[in-house]
Amino acid sequence: MEDKPDIAISRHEGYKITENKYILGAAIILVLLLAIQFIPQVNDFWTDHFVDPIMADSKGEAGAKYNIYNTIAYGFCFFLLFMFIHELLSDWKIELNDRFVFASVPLLILGGVVRVLEDADMFEPPLQYFFISPLVYGALVIYGLFVIAVGVWVARSPLPPLTKGLGLVSFAILGYGLWWYFAPGEWLHPSSWALLVLCASALTAEFYRGQPLRDPILFFGITNTLVLIWTYLNLAQNEMKHPEMLWNTVVLASCVTFLVWFFSWFIMPLNRIYRLLYFGHFLDGSATYLGIDEYGYTEKHVLPDFFIEYFGTASVMILLKFVVVTGIIYALETEKSKEEEPQMVALLLMFLLALGLGPGTRDVLRIMFGT
Secondary structure, eight states, rough: OOHHHHHHHHHHHHHHHHHHHHHHHHHHHHHHHHHHOOOOOHHHHHHHIIIIHHHHHHTOOOTTOOOOHHHHHHHHHHHHHHHHHHHHHHHHHHHSHHHHHHHHHHHHHHHHHHHHHHHHHHHTTTGGGSSTTTHHHHHHHHHHHHHHHHHHHHOOOOHHHHHHHOOOHHHHHEEEEHHHSSSOOOOOHHHHHHHHHHHHHHHHHHHHHTGHHHHHHHHHHHHHHHHHHHHHHHHHHHHOSHHHHHHHHHHHHHHHHHHHHHHHHTTOOOOOOOOOOOHHHHHHHHHHHHHHHHHOOOOHHHHHHHHHHHTTTTTTHHHHHHHHHHHHHHHHHTTTTHHHOOOHHHHHHHHHHHOOOOHHHHHHHHHHHHH
8 A cells, every 4th residue: 555655656757757858848949949049159050051051952052061060950850750750659559560661651752752843943932941851851740640640530530431531532632722722833733633532542442441441551651652643743744854864773773672682691581671771772872873973963961972072983872871771770680679669660760761762762853854
């Protein structure tokens, strides 16, 4: 009986610690915002190292490069975002596993496609700034969490399946209609989008027998695929200047991935997620190599730019990608966290895949369309 008050106090203190964690984060953000607003030196530093590179990127100017300061800051934000998403998905009872990672692949590719839409000047300020790295990743995270939240709500709702399905179809058509009306540029006509949604809904209902209405992860993957198709259809309205870039990059990345997979059998066979991780980063490395050495593009990240300058060729990026991904896989396989926290590992693999597949897709499409 005497132990119960101690347990209650412990739980209460644990709640306070969790609560104070968010208060501390909010306080730090508030202090930074006030410093930027009222201290001239901090404001100048913020403008030079954070704002100006984004503005230059939006205009295609030479200053659109990462520096040591924003690289460190973005890495820290990446870590905080990772922890927040893990906690949120755990609260929603979303099982983070290989299936979730594969359902996220269309979303990761979508990041590269919408980034090229911005390169093609299909957005105007201030909407344009939300589709520039690294802000585009924050926008995609918000979108992805929204889709998962809708999927969770649909799965738990007591409404009849037909009502849920019709509501989702109507929401998709009306939502795009509003986007088409207010967004600048040449976008897919709402009637075409409506036809696409109706066909996709009918095929999904026939193939899955309403399973996406009961499975948030399947709903997440199908929705991302549909939005990816819509986005690429809008991008495909532009003229292709180097269509061979897609074939060359995919073939090169596939060949290197196959070689790694083949020789890995003598050490440790690679599962599907690891093979996908290699391919995503080899796609990025191959696109960087071809873009710089064959098409005259430049690297804007600090560390890769150093290695490219040092070795005199961007082909070194493929080797660097191999070293980094191999190191990550080795660390995951030797750490106990792989067995103790498989959900954390799955989410980490998704984030790591995003760092390769997203930029790689963007580089390939940007060179293809000459943006």
